[in-house]
Amino acid sequence: MSQILHAVNQRTQLAGRNRMELLLFHMGRSQRYGINVFKVREVIPAPKLSRVPNSHPVARGIAHIRGQTIPVVDLSMAIGGAPLDVEGGGYVIVTEYNRSVQGFLVGGVDRIVNMKWEDVLPPPSQGSGGTYLTAIARLDGQMVQIIDVEKVLAELNAAGGLDPRQIEGGADEALAGADDWHVLVADDSVIARRQVVHTVEDLGLQCTAVRDGQEALELLQTWAEEEGSPLERLLMVISDVEMPRMDGYTLTSRIRDDQRLAGLNVLLHSSLSGVFNEKMVERVGADDFLSKFRSNELAEKLEARLQTVSAG
Known part of the structure; x- marks a missing residue:
């Protein structure tokens, strides 16, 4: 032992x-x-x-x-x-x-x-x-x-x-202009995925959810080949860190290595917390990290991102 x-x-x-x-x-x-x-x-x-x-x-x-x-x-x-x-x-x-x-x-x-x-x-x-x-x-x-x-x-x-x-309600109200934007969520936990999707949709954003990093990457690559796909209005990729087949760190690295996807905003979302994860976010090139699960904090991240793209 x-x-x-x-x-x-x-x-x-x-x-x-x-x-x-x-x-x-x-x-x-x-x-x-x-x-x-x-x-x-x-x-x-x-x-x-x-x-x-x-x-x-x-x-x-x-x-x-x-x-x-x-x-x-x-x-x-x-x-x-x-x-x-x-x-x-x-x-x-x-x-x-x-x-x-x-x-x-x-x-x-x-x-x-x-x-x-x-x-x-x-x-x-x-x-x-x-x-x-x-x-x-x-x-x-x-x-x-x-x-x-x-x-x-x-x-x-x-x-x-x-x-x-540990369990909170979703966002209070939809954000102006949110329905023009899409969010991709990758999480292997049924409960965690449901919580994230609930928060995203409560803000008025469109959402697609997948079960792991491999599925997320394949979907992004497919969208990159399709004209008019959600990739053109993708506000953020929200990915769990620990997932079967491909973890969130590797997913982020693969996104950054693909010229068609490299500019996507990636938020790593994990039940693991601490300085270690913050350093790994920097290492793989993710834009932000959030410990699960605080729906109000996730909503704040989404709102700030929406304000950024709207101002740009």
Whole structure:
């Protein structure tokens, strides 16, 4: 376990190379799950949890970790499985998403693996939207399921289970002249994609949404060949950073390398926060970075961009 804890703190150099590292874990059964190491602060043996009265059943309690009180979520229950046996051991993966820190209770932690984003694929289409997977990957002959943690947190927040400040309404009103402009959104999380699209459309902007960077790049390249396509009135590309097949950093670099697309305004939008991401934005040539999810801040970015192009 000490090797895993050490590795979690040493893995930021892969960003921008269309590579990722997954922390593999299980829920007490053979199925393996994964979470992006960049979202992980640390992994600890499951501590004693203090139950909060009237809390959501999935929120198993709170723990005091390094001077901070954080909620601990039973990840098995959160994705529709059986409750984990806290008394039987287990581990807590302490993560930072959307500017909040929370722990996920899991049955056990295995190891960290280095993968190419192009080898991480979107999950099979689910028309009902009920899947908790954001991607899948094959490793050692076994399918690893990468959980859509943002969906888990959004459902808990909506039910009052964690911090309600994480979910906000959309923009208050449409902007003048916004309906002449288009926005392309790339995000592998169903919930995150829906939140971004909701904010964009509330402002009166036209919007197209895709599931990953590869799909976004292919669409932009197709638009570049078509007269009268949305590319001619594309206000902004809003891209998640961590996506299967092609991450947001690589997407930005590919856009900058294509003369037809190089002038596009790119906003990277991620649940990862911190100085590291700001430096990566500069490195790959993105125009801006925004941590998920504050709809009012996203609306401000869109409004400022619209004012810029209108003045020009």
